Amino acid sequence: MTPNSSLHLTPTDYSLLTDLYQLTMASCYVGEGLAMKPASFELFARSLPSDFGYLIAMGLEQVLEYLTEFRFSTKQIEALQATGIFDQAPAAFWDLLAAGGFTGDLWAVPEGTAVFPQEPLLRIDAPLWQAQLVETYLLNTMNYQTLIATRAARLRQAAGAEAMILEFGTRRAFSPQGAVWAARAALAAGLDATSNVLAALQLGEKPAGTMAHALVMAIGAIAGSEDEALAAFHRYFPGAPLLIDTYDAIAAAQRLAAGDRTITGIRLDSGDLVSLSQQVHALLPEAAIFASGDLDEWEIERLRAAGACLQGYGVGTRLVTGNPVNGVYKLVDIDGIPTMKQSSSKATYPGRKQIYRQPGRDRLTLATSAAQPGEIPLLTLMMRQGKRCYPVESLAEIRDRTQTNVAQLPDPVRALRHPAPYPVEISPDLAQLQQSCRRA
The missing domain is CATH 3.20.20.70 (Aldolase class I)
Known part of the structure; x- marks a missing residue:
């Protein structure tokens, strides 16, 4: 590939927007005959940022777009080969990249859903090499937009339903792409308008702003x-x-x-x-x-x-920056074998999971477990065999879901300082599976 000093990102670049180790691991999977093994990875937060009682899931639309566009061009493959890093990689690795797109399933909670530690925001069920390669992009968009959406929901709570709240964060966001994502997430989670003209017009909204001291x-x-x-x-x-x-x-x-x-x-x-x-x-x-x-x-x-x-507020720097949502993406099943990480303070729950919600509490359990009376499942099938099966939602629909989810939380959980933890029950079958997967 010809060096590009502008570093402009387009959908055709998505496959290479990844960490090197995703590609080296994928090539290793090919060499060891594991690349096509069915695998499941889940994206979740181990804990919440300081003084947060909940998270508002956001970024799913960009995940769906990314998985739909995911593929490697001939030029991209040639550029990878030219690095020399993959000189010992099996030839079949290149064949796989050339022929492959995303062919798996995506389960996720709809945007605007309140989630809590250990609860998956999404799960990828796909051939191992695909599920591995998409990790970096998924974490990038979900972590950032979830942070912005959560801050926006908290701003709305603090300001009240009648206040006008404008997103002014473009000049402080971490990148031009981040600025557009921040504007989208803020609007979807309850803010009234953004000063970002590009984001507003692309989203079908009217930009809003005032004037600066320079004038x-x-x-x-x-x-x-x-x-x-x-x-x-x-x-x-x-x-x-x-x-x-x-x-x-x-x-x-x-x-x-x-x-x-x-x-x-x-x-x-x-x-x-x-x-x-x-x-x-x-x-x-x-x-x-x-x-x-x-x-x-x-x-x-x-x-x-x-x-x-x-009667209104313009919020920028502290909306689009701050303590990150430290979401992680972990393998939970490979070829039908539940897996878990056991590192001290970073242990995970094995197996494909479902979140069941009823008023006042959640239950985290295995995906094969049935709902109990009064419970609704949160993880929804969004893509089946690489094809989208969930409709595009408007900002208004996501905003309404955010408002409803936050309003249904107990007041102590919604507190802006020292919030109480929301009760998330670990089901007996999940606890038992975790215990059985522990290695001495």
């Missing part, structure tokens, strides 16, 4: 006053909030209040947001006041408790 400084410097800058922006975008804290927020609000323009929105980005919002509200009672500036769910909770007069 006030630029026009103000040329025209001679901050008022001229605000008037100019209001002239072209009369419904957009005005950013008034470039210099003196209260002085700007006083001048706006004395003017003859109808001001519908104000944005505050710094200072004592409680005091400033109260003073601005007294001056401009008809204007919706938005806050921004390193906000998160805990700060929004504090602002509301302190009596801030705020």
Whole structure:
């Protein structure tokens, strides 16, 4: 392959967007005659980020797209061969890459579903080489979007159902691709709009935003006053909030209040947001006041408790960054033989599993176990033999599911600080299988 300094990612690159050891292991499986053995891997989180009582599963749509596109081109195979790393790999390995796409099954919880430690967000049932190679991409998209969706759900909880919450994280997201995924996950989990124009338009949404201090400084410097800058922006975008804290927020609000323009929105980005919002509200009672500036769910909770007069929030850095969701992807069955990891503090549960939910608790059990009265299964067949069998869901459908799932959690589990653990019962048959799989 010709070196590409832009590092632009397209669906045709998906197969190579993996860690080297996935490919070296796959070639080893071919050499040992294991590549086509049926295998099952599950993706789950061992624990939750600090002060999280739940996770909101997100990223499944991108997983489905990835598995549908998964294949190796002649140029990609030649590029791998040119590295010299695979000089001792069996010739059949290259034949497998050239002929193969994803032919397995995907089971997953629908996006917007609340999940807890040890519960699979998804399971891959496929030939071993395929199930192994897809690990890196699945973890990348599921871990990141699940983090963003969970933070968005918590932001909605902190801000209340009526508040307007905008996603402002593009400039702080870890990559352009991550910025688009973050916008999608945030909207799907309950935020109202994103400032990311590309993400919004691709998702069929309307982008939303305000203005920056640069406009006030630029026009103000040329025209001679901050008022001229605000008037100019209001002239072209009369419904957009005005950013008034470039210099003196209260002085700007006083001048706006004395003017003859109808001001519908104000944005505050710094200072004592409680005091400033109260003073601005007294001056401009008809204007919706938005806050921004390193906000998160805990700060929004504090602002509301302190009596801030705020109707909306712009959230960026602390939404798209922070403690990661440390999801893992582990082999649970190979050729009908249950497997488990036994490392200290990292032990896993063997065998293909199902999550059964009823109000107030979950039951993690083997996939072959039947539901008990009042239980519903969460893991759903999304792909069968490499073909998608689950419909594309709208953001509104996923948003509604997120809202319903969070609302059904006990209040102590939804607490933003020191949440109580949600009860997840390990079924006797799963516990017994784990015990029988332990090696001395």
